[in-house]
Structures are given as structure tokens and as C-alpha cells.
Amino acid sequence: xxxxxxxxxxxxxxxxxxxxxxxxxxxxxxxxxxxxxxxxxxxxxxxxxxxxxxxxxxx
Amino acid sequence: xxxxxxxxxxxxxxxxxxxxxxxxxxxxxxxxxxxxxxxxxxxxxxxxxxxxxxxxxxxxxxxxxxxxxxxxxxxxxxxxxxxxxxxxxxxxxxxxxxxxxxxxxxxxxxxxxxxxxxxxxxxxxxxxxxxxxxxxxxxxxxxxxxxxxxxxxxxxxxxxxxxxxxxxxxxxxxxxxxxxxxxxxxxxxxxxxxxxxxxxxxxxxxxxxxxxxxxxxxxxxxxxxxxxxxxxxxxxxxxxxxxxxxxxxxxxxxxxxxxxxxxxxxxxxxxxxxxxxxxxxxxxxxxxxxxxxxxxxxxxxxxxxxxxxxxxxxxx
Numbered sequence: 001x002x003x004x005x006x007x008x009x010x011x012x013x014x015x016x017x018x019x020x021x022x023x024x025x026x027x028x029x030x031x032x033x034x035x036x037x038x039x040x041x042x043x044x045x046x047x048x049x050x051x052x053x054x055x056x057x058x059x
Numbered sequence: 060x061x062x063x064x065x066x067x068x069x070x071x072x073x074x075x076x077x078x079x080x081x082x083x084x085x086x087x088x089x090x091x092x093x094x095x096x097x098x099x100x101x102x103x104x105x106x107x108x109x110x111x112x113x114x115x116x117x118x119x120x121x122x123x124x125x126x127x128x129x130x131x132x133x134x135x136x137x138x139x140x141x142x143x144x145x146x147x148x149x150x151x152x153x154x155x156x157x158x159x160x161x162x163x164x165x166x167x168x169x170x171x172x173x174x175x176x177x178x179x180x181x182x183x184x185x186x187x188x189x190x191x192x193x194x195x196x197x198x199x200x201x202x203x204x205x206x207x208x209x210x211x212x213x214x215x216x217x218x219x220x221x222x223x224x225x226x227x228x229x230x231x232x233x234x235x236x237x238x239x240x241x242x243x244x245x246x247x248x249x250x251x252x253x254x255x256x257x258x259x260x261x262x263x264x265x266x267x268x269x270x271x272x273x274x275x276x277x278x279x280x281x282x283x284x285x286x287x288x289x290x291x292x293x294x295x296x297x298x299x300x301x302x303x304x305x306x307x308x309x310x311x312x313x314x315x316x317x318x319x320x321x322x323x324x325x326x327x328x329x330x331x332x333x334x335x336x337x338x339x340x341x342x343x344x345x346x347x348x349x350x351x352x353x354x355x356x357x358x359x360x361x362x363x364x365x366x367x368x369x370x371x372x373x374x375x
Contacts, residue, residue: 007087007115010132012125047119048091 002026003043013038014047030055061085063133065121065167066140067108068092068101070244071182071235071280075137076108078281085113087133091120093142093159096245103373104242121163126170135178135288138167141212144246145186145332148208160211161218168222168230178229178288179219183296185236185273185337187213195273195304195340198234198296206332216296223294231291233283236300236339240277240359241366245374249274249360252311253367254374256320266329268308271336275301276354276362283350290348297347300339303356313357317364 003022013020013031020029020038028037029045036052038045062079066072067088076086088108092098108114117124121140130136142159164181171179186209187202204210219230239249255262283299291297311322344350354362 004115006132007117010125010128011117012128014119014123014125017125044116044118047117047124049123 003040003045007045011045011047015049015052028053061087061133062135062137063087063089063129064137064139065089066138066182067116068105069139070104070242071238071277072137072139073101073104073108073242074240074277074281075139075284076105076114078285080108080111080113082285086115087129088114088116089119089121089124089129090116090140092118095142095144095147100245100373121167122158126167127174130170130174130176133176135176135180136167136171137180137182137284137288138164139182141182141215143208143244145206145208146330148206148211149331153207156207156211160208161214164215164218168218168228171222171228172226176229178231178291180284180287180291181216181219181230181232183216183232183234184209184212185234185298185300185339186334187216187234188334188337190334190336194336195338196298197340198298198343205334208332220294220296229293231287231293232296233280233287233299234296234339235280236273236275236298236337238275238277238280240363241370243277243363248272248307249310249314249363250367250374252314252322253318253364254371256314256318256322257364257368257371259320259323261323261325262311264307264324264326265333267326268311268324269306270333271304271306271338272310273300273302273304273338274310274356274359275299275352276359279352279354282353283344286348286350287344292347295347297344297350298339298341299344299350300341300352301354301356301359302341302352303359304338305356310356310360313360314364317361318368
């Protein structure tokens, strides 16, 4: 079951509270400002800063 | 109508979620999977509710989630999230209790200020009373916690009352008295006693075993939440007891009887932070929203034993 769109709309980056977007492969939620990817595991968005993956400048 | 449950993967939170979904509510659940006990156990708690399309789950910490946007989607909050454990709350780990039980509650209440909620139910605890001289304990009895955990839960309860007075958030506190039943936390008494009896292991009894507890079956605690949501008076606190006050040693005898196995008891020194006796006067909850515990200790323990027997593998 893919992540619910309504849920995506209400979520924000826990670090900067800014907008997030679904990554192209739908494996996580990206905050472009913080350059962090919050993984989606088993359809659960993991909105924990300590579990976020740092993204390279190019992403 | 949509509702928010914090601490949804916990023992009470997950049962409450199942019940509220059954009642037809939409749910958003939040949990940060604090490592007080293994994540796999909490994931298992959520197994059933996650199959329901009316349930949305966010793994996140209340201290940094964008709570306002989440709260704008819901009509009521059931704030179950907390770090538990009276004994573990002594010493340097107390900072975790401050963070998760006090600060997180304040942050959540702060975010509720501009939201028109129908109710904010706070999961409080009998541990706020400590060793009460009056039994049964009324809501007006003195609150003198005997553990740092109790202090943190009492602080959270004060905050909810304060945000009701200051901002009109319709808070209701439910003071749970030792809740038990399927999926009880693995560090809690009945879970440990039943597992030990089933596996033929030693049971550690702190003190003489003569201490008494008012045990509340999980279904009754969940029912109290639902009733308080509809009928709890704003700014008030209510005892939620099970009406089954018995000695710890008697509870172990019942477990022996139900399981057909003998308990191997090992007596240890009383633990700092444990209250000697708890016994709830639930007449206020009965009067205001019709709370009346249905499951007595014999039936409750039989159901708890059966469930744990069938699910012991989760905890190995």
C-alpha cells in the first residue's frame, strides 16, 4: 500500500518544519532545504531526524 | 471524525487504536519507538491496526514533528505517549522522563492552542499518588509520588489542567491503575509473572508480596477513554481502576491455578519507587461518564495467560 497522499500533505521536515517531497523512487521523503531523506519503511514515514539520511548536493 | 493517538504502538495505545477504529473513527497514530523495550514488540502491537485503511501511522517524535498541521486534521487527541517505568526513572535517565513525559506533553498542548479540539485525553497514572494514607484513593487524595516517573506524570497532568485554564483546551486526565492484559509491556508485573510460570523460571518478588494493587483490565481502560471522550468534564482528572484490589501474592496464586503450574518465588528487597498499596475510588468516573469496570481479576488473568501462552515467541 503506497503512502497516503493526505498524510504527505500534512507532514513536514522535523528539523526545519519546511516542505518535504516524495523521492522519485518513493523510498523516502526529501527535505531540499536540510538535504535530508526521511526513509519510508513498510509504508511508514520515519520522521525522525536521527534516522534521516544525508543527501549529496546533487540530489 | 478523525482522532490522534500518541504512543499508538504501546500497550494501551495499540488497544485504544483497535477500539476506536472499530467504532468507526479515522485515526492518525504517532510513535517514536522509544527503546524502553524492543521495537519488534511494538511493531507487533500495531499489526492489526496497520491493516486498516482508516489508520495512518507516522513514526516521529512529538518534540519535533509539525504538530499543528497534524492536529488540524483531527477532532481529539489521546495522549498516551510516555516513557514508562517507576524503577528506571531514578538516576541519570530522569532526563528522558523530563523530555518525553513533561516536555513532549507541553509541546503537544502548545500546538493545540489554536485548534478547536473536542477533547484532549491525557494518560495519567496512579503513581502520582504515591503511598496514600487514604484507601480507596479519591481524585482529591494528596498527590505525593514516590518515584521520579510519578513526578513526571504528575507534572504532565498539571500541564494539561493549566492549558485548560489558560487556553480552554478541553483536557481530561485518566489516572490508570496498573493496567494488564494482552500485549502488556514486558517489564510489567503480570507479564513477568505469567511468562516465568509458563517457562518454569524464577519469579522475583520485591518485598513480601503482601503489597496490594488495583488491577485494571485493558478493555476497561480503553472503555474509560471512549467514555471520557464523550462525557469527561474538561479540566478534570479521573481514577481508572479495575475494582480488583488484591495482594501480589494472591495474583500469583491465581496464575498458578489458571496455568496449572507452580510458581518458583524468590523474594528480594522492596524497590525504591514502588507504592505499598493502590486502590482506586472510581465513583467520580462512574458519575460523570458511566465508567464501571467489567472484567474481574480472575477473568482478566485467564485471558492474559491464554494470550501470552499463544504469543510467548514475540517476547523471546
